[in-house]
Amino acid sequence: MGMGAPSGGGSGGGRGGRRRGGHRGGAISEINVTPLVDVMLVLLIIFMVAAPMMTVGVPVDLPETQAKALNSETQPITISVKNDGQVFLQETPIPVGEIAAKLEAIATTGYNERIFVRGDATAPYGVIADVMARIQGAGYKNIGLVTQQKKDQ
Incomplete structure (x- = not known):
């Protein structure tokens, strides 16, 4: 019987002991989505914080009061009166x-x-009084005046 079994114990024989020479540091064909998810979550947080600041586009210098901020679940209708009386x-x-x-x-x-x-x-x-009277005259009862909180000095 001229056929012999390969000698075990060495790393040169058989399939299990061979090293793949060309694929050691090669490209991985899978996409790592973890950095993408991280970036998307950061962008989501930034837009959630910045969105309320961008809702009202009419620049108005609001008066300052000591009233607390309102908690609003829905986006209210906003009527702005500029310093020249434009509504x-x-x-x-x-x-x-x-x-x-x-x-x-x-x-x-x-x-x-x-x-x-x-x-x-x-x-x-x-x-401002005329605008509020017209809103109330139309039947709306849930009217609020928007002010800025006074900064403690």
Whole structure:
């Protein structure tokens, strides 16, 4: 019998003992998604923090008060009054006489809709009072004035 078994014990014989010479430091064909998930979570957190700051686009110098911040579950309708008396519904300029009709058109929960009035600190009081009277006259009861919290000195 001329056939002999390979001698065991060495690393040169058989399949199990061979080393693959060309594949030691080669490219891995799997995609590692952990860094991608980390980056996406960081971006999500950044946008969650920055989104409330970008909601109102009309620059208004709000008066400062000692009132606490409001907790709002839903996005309210915002009416802004600039220092020159110009009125904005969300970010769109609107004549004062059309406020009630526009509010009825965009309100999603009817007359229970939360409406915030943002009046510039130097805006004429009469314009802000007129805007609030028109909102209330249209039947809305949930009206709030937006101010900034006073910084402790």
